[in-house]
Amino acid sequence: MAANFSGGGGGRAMLKGLVFDMDGTLTVPVIDFAAMYRAVLGDEGLAAARAASPSGSVDILHHIDTWAPPEQQKAYEIITHFERQGLDRLQIMPGRLVVCGKRAGAFTCLLDETGRYCFPEFLADDQKPDFRVSSLIEVHSLLETHFDLVPQSLTC
Incomplete structure (x- = not known):
């Protein structure tokens, strides 16, 4: 797993949601x-x-x-x-006023099962994902490692 993530201050980021766009919704x-x-x-x-x-x-x-x-x-x-x-x-x-990915301040992750994507040749650094994983299990591990998954209201 490759990551360009910096936790900053030792804390983990609060996870607010996950977005998968595979069907043309966004x-x-x-x-x-x-x-x-x-x-x-x-x-x-x-x-x-x-x-x-x-x-x-x-x-x-x-x-x-x-x-x-x-x-x-x-x-x-x-x-x-x-x-x-x-x-x-x-x-x-059309009709969607959406700021996506890093432009919205979100972390991005590419699920690449085969490891075939190489970014330097066609993406600028700000378009490369923060994380890169090869399985859904790695996605889960990444989320647990870098993000608070339980809302603060449930931990008090």
């Missing part, structure tokens, strides 16, 4: 996931993966994990290309 969805899946899996591969799934949905990252390293590398390069295009077009959902 930002306009700009990544064409169907095109990305086709680019990575191919039309036949995507159809086969959907047919093999009881729900018809495909977890592309877990699918890629079954491939040989050279194939994985190529797939992650394709995904990174789509994500960079999305980052270039990222915008707050």
Whole structure:
């Protein structure tokens, strides 16, 4: 786990909430996931993966994990290309007056299961997450280590 966090004064920050935006609630969805899946899996591969799934949905990252390293590398390069295009077009959902992440004084954390994200090449320091973890278990540990999770009113 990497962190740019400084507790300052020895105290832990009060955790006020967690925000996960994976569905376009705060930002306009700009990544064409169907095109990305086709680019990575191919039309036949995507159809086969959907047919093999009881729900018809495909977890592309877990699918890629079954491939040989050279194939994985190529797939992650394709995904990174789509994500960079999305980052270039990222915008707050119209009608939302939201200040997000570090601009709002919040700590940020990236959950990166595969360790494939490398920030220096395309993000400014103020856009890099304060924390980087590879599992939800690490998220929980990070929260317990750096934040007061129990409201003060319950500790008195």
